Amino acid sequence: MDDTPLPPPQSAPPDPSPVPAPLPPESAVESSLVQPPPADPAAPSSLETSAAATPIAEPPLLPPPAPPPPPPPPPVHPFLFHGEAREYFRIWAVNTLLTLLTGGIFAAWAKVRKRRYLRSCTELLGHRFDYRADPRRLLIGNLIVVTFFLGYSLFGVVYPAIRYGVLLVGVVMLPWIVVRSVTFNAHNTAYRGMRFRFNPSLSASTMVYLLEPLLLVVTLGFYYPAWVRSKRNYLVSNHRLGDAYFRFNAANGPFYIAYILGGLILGCSVGIGATITGVITATMDDVRPGDLLQILPVLLCYGLGFFVSKHFIHGYLFNHLWNNTRLDDHRFVARMNVGRWLGLQLVNLAAIIGTAGLLAPWAVIRAQRYVASCLHFEPAGPIESIQRLGGNTGSATGDTAAEFIGLDFGL
Amino acid sequence: MNPVAGTYFDGETLRGVPVTLDFSTPGCLRIVGEGLELTPAWPEVAVSDRLADIARFIYLPGRAVVETLANDAIDAALRAERRGRFSGLVHTLEKHSGIAAGAALLIGLCAVLAFYFGLPVLSRHTAQRTPPAVEARIGQISLAAFNEYFNRSELTAAQRTRVKTQLERLLPDRDEAARPRLVFRALGPQAPNAFALPGNIIIVSDELIGLADDDELAAVLAHEIGHLELKHGIQGALRSSFALLVVSALTGDLSSLTTFAGSIPWLILNNGYSREFEREADEFAHALMLKRGVRLKHFASILKKLEEATAGPGRAARRSYLGTHPPTEERIRLFQPHPDAPKPKTPSPPPSAPATVTFTPPKPATTTTTRSEIVFPPSGSSPIPAPTELPVFLKPGSLSAYQNSEPPLEIIEQRRAYKLPHIQIPARVKKTSRLRFPEEMRRQKLEGEAVVDLIVDRYGNARAAYVVRATNEIFARSALESLENWEFYPARLDQTPVNARIRLPIRFTINSSRESRPIEPFRFTPPEPNTPAKIKLDDPLSKP
Numbered sequence: 016m017d018d019t020p021l022p023p024p025q026s027a028p029p030d031p032s033p034v035p036a037p038l039p040p041e042s043a044v045e046s047s048l049v050q051p052p053p054a055d056p057a058a059p060s061s062l063e064t065s066a067a068a069t070p071i072a073e074p075p076l077l078p079p080p081a082p083p084p085p086p087p088p089p090p091v092h093p094f095l096f097h098g099e100a101r102e103y104f105r106i107w108a109v110n111t112l113l114t115l116l117t118g119g120i121f122a123a124w125a126k127v128r129k130r131r132y133l134r135s136c137t138e139l140l141g142h143r144f145d146y147r148a149d150p151r152r153l154l155i156g157n158l159i160v161v162t163f164f165l166g167y168s169l170f171g172v173v174y175p176a177i178r179y180g181v182l183l184v185g186v187v188m189l190p191w192i193v194v195r196s197v198t199f200n201a202h203n204t205a206y207r208g209m210r211f212r213f214n215p216s217l218s219a220s221t222m223v224y225l226l227e228p229l230l231l232v233v234t235l236g237f238y239y240p241a242w243v244r245s246k247r248n249y250l251v252s253n254h255r256l257g258d259a260y261f262r263f264n265a266a267n268g269p270f271y272i273a274y275i276l277g278g279l280i281l282g283c284s285v286g287i288g289a290t291i292t293g294v295i296t297a298t299m300d301d302v303r304p305g306d307l308l309q310i311l312p313v314l315l316c317y318g319l320g321f322f323v324s325k326h327f328i329h330g331y332l333f334n335h336l337w338n339n340t341r342l343d344d345h346r347f348v349a350r351m352n353v354g355r356w357l358g359l360q361l362v363n364l365a366a367i368i369g370t371a372g373l374l375a376p377w378a379v380i381r382a383q384r385y386v387a388s389c390l391h392f393e394p395a396g397p398i399e400s401i402q403r404l405g406g407n408t409g410s411a412t413g414d415t416a417a418e419f420i421g422l423d424f425g426l
Numbered sequence: 427m428n429p430v431a432g433t434y435f436d437g438e439t440l441r442g443v444p445v446t447l448d449f450s451t452p453g454c455l456r457i458v459g460e461g462l463e464l465t466p467a468w469p470e471v472a473v474s475d476r477l478a479d480i481a482r483f484i485y486l487p488g489r490a491v492v493e494t495l496a497n498d499a500i501d502a503a504l505r506a507e508r509r510g511r512f513s514g515l516v517h518t519l520e521k522h523s524g525i526a527a528g529a530a531l532l533i534g535l536c537a538v539l540a541f542y543f544g545l546p547v548l549s550r551h552t553a554q555r556t557p558p559a560v561e562a563r564i565g566q567i568s569l570a571a572f573n574e575y576f577n578r579s580e581l582t583a584a585q586r587t588r589v590k591t592q593l594e595r596l597l598p599d600r601d602e603a604a605r606p607r608l609v610f611r612a613l614g615p616q617a618p619n620a621f622a623l624p625g626n627i628i629i630v631s632d633e634l635i636g637l638a639d640d641d642e643l644a645a646v647l648a649h650e651i652g653h654l655e656l657k658h659g660i661q662g663a664l665r666s667s668f669a670l671l672v673v674s675a676l677t678g679d680l681s682s683l684t685t686f687a688g689s690i691p692w693l694i695l696n697n698g699y700s701r702e703f704e705r706e707a708d709e710f711a712h713a714l715m716l717k718r719g720v721r722l723k724h725f726a727s728i729l730k731k732l733e734e735a736t737a738g739p740g741r742a743a744r745r746s747y748l749g750t751h752p753p754t755e756e757r758i759r760l761f762q763p764h765p766d767a768p769k770p771k772t773p774s775p776p777p778s779a780p781a782t783v784t785f786t787p788p789k790p791a792t793t794t795t796t797r798s799e800i801v802f803p804p805s806g807s808s809p810i811p812a813p814t815e816l817p818v819f820l821k822p823g824s825l826s827a828y829q830n831s832e833p834p835l836e837i838i839e840q841r842r843a844y845k846l847p848h849i850q851i852p853a854r855v856k857k858t859s860r861l862r863f864p865e866e867m868r869r870q871k872l873e874g875e876a877v878v879d880l881i882v883d884r885y886g887n888a889r890a891a892y893v894v895r896a897t898n899e900i901f902a903r904s905a906l907e908s909l910e911n912w913e914f915y916p917a918r919l920d921q922t923p924v925n926a927r928i929r930l931p932i933r934f935t936i937n938s939s940r941e942s943r944p945i946e947p948f949r950f951t952p953p954e955p956n957t958p959a960k961i962k963l964d965d966p967l968s969k970p
Contacts, residue, residue: 102478105526109519112529115536128477128516135480142433142442142493143481145474207442208435208491257440373530399441403489 089393091348096387098136100377106132107376119161123153133383134204139392148203190224201254209403215253223249240270251340257401265339273331277324284320288313322364323357330356337390344395351389359385430496434459437489447484447494449503455484457492464490468507475513476501478520546661546702554657561657565625569609579610579632586610589630592644596651596718606654610635619732622650624659637735642728644720645711652710658703708757726758828896833879840890844881844925851917853882853926862908863934864900874898875933876905884923886914894929905932 110125127150134144163181194215201213223245231238244267251263291312330353337349363378429448434457435441445459455471457464464486472485482500484492494500504510519525589608597605606622612632621629628650638646653659708725715722833841867874874897881889888909896902909930917926 097480101523104530105520105523106478108526108529108533109516112533113516113519115533124516128475131474131477132480135477145481145483145491145493147474147483205491207433207440207493208437208489209440371534373534399439401440403438 089395091391091393092140094387094390094392095138096136096384097138098133098380098383100380103129103132103380104376119157120154123150123157126150126153133379137383137387139206140398142207145205146203147205148199152199187225190220193224194220197250206256209257209401212255212404213253214255215249219249219253240274241267243274244270247336255404256342258404259343259401262341262343263336263339264341265336269332269335273328276331277328280324280327281317281320284316284323285313288316288320291316322360326357326360327353333386333389343401345398346393346395348391348393349389350391351386356385428499429456429458430494430499432457432484432492432494432496434462435491435493437491442493445492447492447496447499449499449506452506455503457486468509473500473504473510475510476517478517550657550661562625565623565627569623569625569627569629577612579612581610581632581635585635588640589635589643589647592640593628593647596644596648596714596720598718606651620646620650622653622659624654624657626654628654633735634732637731638728639724641720641724642731644718645715645725645728648711648714648718648720649707649725651714652707653703655710656703656706658707661703704757729758828893828899828902830892830894833892837890837892841881841927844883844889846881846927847917847919847924849919851919851924851926853886853917853928854915855930856886856913856915862904863936864904867898867900867934868936871936872897873933873935874901875931876901878905878909878930878932879927880909880930881925881927882914882916883925884916886916886923888912888914897934901934904934908932 106128110121110128113121114125127146127148130148131146134146137144163185166177166181194213198213201211204211227238227242227245231242244265247265248263251261254261292310295312330351333351333356334349337347340347359382363381366374367378429446429450432445432447433442434445435443443459443462445457445462448456448458450456451465454465454467457466466486470487474483474485476482476497479495479497482494482497484494484500486492501510501514504514519529586608589610593605593608606626606628609627609629610632611629619631620634623629628647630646634646635643711725712722714720715725876896877894878891879894880891883889891906891909893902893905896905916923917928918924
């Protein structure tokens with residue numbers, strides 16, 4: 016789902032889903048004030064020495080000092096998700112109906128409300144995330160997209176050349192659209208009053224979205240997992256919270272393993288579907304090729320296989336990606352179980368199909384809750400040290416990244 | 427109201443200060459915390475909209491933010507300040523489960539309605555309003571695409587003229603430019619067919635011309651003209667993109683399966699649309715053929731021929747729901763020639779007396795009416811004369827002689843129940859009922875005759891009758907209607923009554939001396955092809 020505040024690593028389709036802001040580090044579990052984190056191995060030993068220093072005045076028979084307790088593990092703070100399916104279903108249903116009744120104009124407000132709900136139900140270290148997008152800006156973005164789409168479909172019927180032209184323009188402009196939408200979402204997400212920021216350099220964007228696809232073509236697709244990693248790196252390492260940087264140093268290997276395994280899953284399922292089709296064709300005589308009944312098993316198996324392999328890749332890479340993401344020196348810890356994730360997604364799929372989409376909100380909440388439960392934040396120090404960018408220089412670059420057009424490609 | 431707790435962030439660092447919010451002072455908000463006291467006025471402050479029970483944010487001037495979970499208190503304060511009524515509206519709707527359930531139902535209903543009703547209506551309206559230049563362009567492009575796959579035609583000029591003649595016959599009121607453009611292509615063996623492309627183009631295959639005779643060609647062309655007039659090609663294009671749009675909008679939340687699940691319903695729905703189009707074109711062809719004097723049975727016959735020509739092994743028992751075209755039997759049913767349905771043909775020379783007439787009435791059994799008189803021709807009758815003179819306002823060819831060279835299918839079905847002797851035996855009329863002279867014919871002073879082929883069963887009843895020849899369909903209908911009440915002497919074979927098949931000529935004449943008032947001229951309009959009266963017969967007798 017697109018509305019997750021926690022960035023799931025991107026898998027097979029190169030969708031430009033914006034990376035919702037990763038987490039700021041923080042120190043104590045209690046909200047307010049500054050307490051230096053106890054992750055300091057020096058502390059217990061000082062206690063110990065003080066205990067050892069006193070026995071001179073005491074009776075001599077003392078038990079030997081206890082071995083120093085192992086340093087407490089650095090505190091790992093879980094992400095808490097407070098969303099409820101009932102509430103979300105109500106929001107979703109009413110907003111979808113209003114969107115239909117207003118012919119789609121309310122869609123911007125609906126999207127903002129749904130995102131706000133999901134983000135503001137996510138809590139880290141006692142405080143929640145805030146999504147502040149102005150729906151009017153999204154509306155402008157929507158209108159522009161609708162115009163392009165109408166032009167594409169209506170004129171494309173008559174002049175197919177226009178379709179190719181629009182596709183070409185779209186392909187070239189896609190990086191820019193992705194960057195704009197990620198920037199918009201980052202700027203409008205805040206934690207404890209501080210906004211996130213996405214500010215890539217032009218060269219980095221060009222490299223990832225225009226040049227590396229050429230490499231993809233040259234290597235006949237073998238570069239694809241590395242390209243996914245490169246995109247992820249680009250998205251994560253260009254995000255900032257205040258003056259803190261997000262850093263990414265995941266290795267290539269697991270990406271390749273994930274994609275190879277995913278491809279095997281897809282291949283096996285297509286093979287099964289093709290076998291079923293072959294059996295049907297062999298037992299049925301006088302059947303012309305191309306009948307829908309024959310193709311249906313293949314299509315179903317392909318769809319199912321695609322679904323399973325996509326979520327397998329997602330689950331497999333989740334831990335790898337998050338364990339290698341840092342905010343300055345603060346770390347993330349991910350403990351997702353691929354099997355459980357797959358099962359969850361399959362149940363979601365069955366629920367959505369079985370109820371013709373009515374249980375979609377429940378599925379979203381369920382997935383969000385599980386993802387949040389798998390992710391933890393391990394601060395390496397007080398996170399209050401993070402400051403707002405541009406606070407000292409008074410420059411305008413800090414907060415005026417709000418785009419006039421709220422382009423949002425939340426596919 | 428009571429002060430509530432929250433956290434104050436100055437936006438410069440991530441440090442938060444626990445504060446209490448006090449709404450008691452009207453006009454401003456008091457924020458009190460450790461080392462912090464702020465009283466911003468309400469107009470300077472922005473508050474995030476109420477949404478379920480999520481954290482609420484109060485945006486203070488500058489970058490400061492107060493985060494709180496006390497939604498109700500803030501709502502009360504906002505109400506007191508008369509703010510946020512509109513933004514609270516959506517939340518009011520979202521609060522109640524009943525509203526949400528109703529919303530979900532409505533959404534489902536809208537989706538279903540839009541899919542099944544809105545889409546066709548919308549595409550039909552849009553297609554009808556396509557500007558001709560756009561349609562011509564569409565035609566060009568589709569023809570170019572079509573041309574890529576098929577070879578040039580190898581028809582002679584004479585064959586092409588055949589088709590053109592039929593087209594002119596169907597659309598005599600249009601000039602060359604307004605008529606559809608005929609394009610001939612060789613579509614390959616076993617593919618006799620014709621396509622209509624938007625932009626007023628009809629593609630005819632060589633194989634079809636080889637397979638069909640002139641009237642059948644006219645039938646096929648009428649069907650394709652129907653596709654063009656109703657703009658099915660453009661509607662199909664519109665529907666394919668709108669369907670995709672709608673399907674992807676509906677399944678937008680299923681981001682994992684959008685690429686796959688979206689196309690399956692589109693496939694099935696598209697097949698449905700296509701069948702609907704074919705049915706509409708069939709009805710159009712039906713009306714056009716009637717109007718222009720093409721016998722409907724030719725459509726049925728060409729359909730049968732086409733099915734045989736394209737039939738490969740194992741085509742039987744195809745589930746029609748998944749096929750693109752309605753099954754041929756359904757379509758043929760629309761076009762089955764019925765003895766009472768008016769099906770004029772171009773005037774043919776007057777038919778000669780049937781060689782199998784065996785009916786010899788003992789004497790002319792007529793019932794005289796005030797206006798008409800029925801005369802049976804003597805045995806070995808002379809040829810039935812053609813109508814003597816037509817009134818001047820009767821357009822020639824509009825009501826032509828009616829003829830069935832073979833019995834209609836349902837008559838054949840009915841006759842199977844009767845066992846007929848292998849020799850011809852006459853049956854004689856015992857009693858006739860009043861034969862009604864058709865009113866329109868009487869007004870036009872048109873006399874006529876009809877030859878009816880029927881089975882007289884062992885009890886002397888008329889069964890399974892159809893009109894072999896008639897002056898026109900009105901007389902034919904009238905003859906069949908009257909026959910219902912007639913009684914016959916059954917044919918006898920060695921004194922045993924048997925079934926017999928006979929042909930019965932019936933003549934309608936006007937006894938002009940009995941005209942009571944002058945006939946005023948009126949404008950002739952061809953009769954509407956209404957549902958003809960069926961002969962009500964009992965269940966077929968069991969086989970003797």
